[in-house]
Amino acid sequence: MDFEITILGATAATPIYGRGQTAQLINHNQHYFLIDCGEGTQHQFLRYKKKMNRIEAIFISHLHGDHYFGLMGVLNTLHLQKRSEPLRLFGPAGLSEIIIVHFRHSNTVLGYPLVFKETSTQTPALIWENEHLTVETIPLRHSLPCAGFLLREKKGRRKLIQERLLPDFTPSEYIDLKHQRDIIRNGKAIPYDYFSYEVKPRSYAFCSDTAYHEAMLEQINGVDCLYHEATFIDADAFQASETKHSTALQAATIAQQAKVNQLLLGHFSIRYKDPIELLLEAKKVFANSFIAEEGHTFSIQEEGPRL
Ligand SMILES: [Zn+2]
Numbered sequence: 001m002d003f004e005i006t007i008l009g010a011t012a013a014t015p016i017y018g019r020g021q022t023a024q025l026i027n028h029n030q031h032y033f034l035i036d037c038g039e040g041t042q043h044q045f046l047r048y049k050k051k052m053n054r055i056e057a058i059f060i061s062h063l064h065g066d067h068y069f070g071l072m073g074v075l076n077t078l079h080l081q082k083r084s085e086p087l088r089l090f091g092p093a094g095l096s097e098i099i100i101v102h103f104r105h106s107n108t109v110l111g112y113p114l115v116f117k118e119t120s121t122q123t124p125a126l127i128w129e130n131e132h133l134t135v136e137t138i139p140l141r142h143s144l145p146c147a148g149f150l151l152r153e154k155k156g157r158r159k160l161i162q163e164r165l166l167p168d169f170t171p172s173e174y175i176d177l178k179h180q181r182d183i184i185r186n187g188k189a190i191p192y193d194y195f196s197y198e199v200k201p202r203s204y205a206f207c208s209d210t211a212y213h214e215a216m217l218e219q220i221n222g223v224d225c226l227y228h229e230a231t232f233i234d235a236d237a238f239q240a241s242e243t244k245h246s247t248a249l250q251a252a253t254i255a256q257q258a259k260v261n262q263l264l265l266g267h268f269s270i271r272y273k274d275p276i277e278l279l280l281e282a283k284k285v286f287a288n289s290f291i292a293e294e295g296h297t298f299s300i301q302e303e304g305p306r307l
């Protein structure tokens with residue numbers, strides 16, 4: 001089952017040629033979600049050969065332009081492409097008003113249902129789920145109401161252990177396995193659990209934009225992958241606190257304290273020509289840090305069985 005994060009853009013505030021603003025495409029088990037939608041996001045879909053029409057839901061963290069100015073373009077293009085499936089949109093108060101005004105004045109009536117739900121930016125809330133995945137908001141500390149998103153797989157999914165599958169299974173035994181039933185051989189039951197293992201649920205936390213915010217630690221504790229903004233280096237910590245952003249050092253400290261497995265850094269200020277400076281700073285505290293490089297897909301791997 002895939003769990004992939006494709007970075008469509010990761011730059012902060014003002015655009016810079018060749019680098020997109022915050023937008024991430026999530027593929028979970030062939031269900032596609034967009035997190036944030038900076039200016040030019042639909043161009044990024046074309047550039048990285050991703051299908052925009054497959055998105056089921058869009059999650060917007062907050063209403064600074066670098067996180068949602070691409071939204072009207074995406075919504076309108078989906079309309080022009082004759083989308084008919086509903087699209088769910090989650091974002092803070094005010095977003096629905098912005099969209100309504102845009103479409104009212106362009107005399108646009110979308111050809112698909114756009115279902116908007118306002119997010120809570122004060123307390124964590126479950127906002128979306130399907131058979132295998134839930135999405136919760138993560139309240140963040142920023143100069144506008146802002147919530148990150150925690151995507152977490154549900155518990156209880158089991159997978160077959162290839163090494164324990166018997167070469168002489170009969171067709172009816174295969175059917176029993178498929179339906180997660182025990183196998184009866186010579187009057188004895190071999191439990192389904194012997195042939196399968198419970199897959200460890202995977203999780204991804206998206207945290208942009210935010211000042212250093214320890215209140216999130218409990219919620220994101222132990223996630224497989226954390227994206228955390230790192231707008232500044234530690235030498236510019238004053239600007240970070242003034243603008244309610246984080247330094248790379250602070251992002252790494254959050255990753256370390258929350259005992260996450262992997263840290264992705266992004267939302268770098270354009271004042272830093274080479275983001276390696278931010279990466280090296282983070283790595284001093286949290287070694288498994290990476291730059292959320294545009295166009296790159298990070299995959300969260302499933303753990304195998306412990307035999
Ligand atoms: Zn931003």
Ligand SMILES: [Zn+2]
Nearest residue numbers: 062064142209
């Ligand atoms: Zn912001």
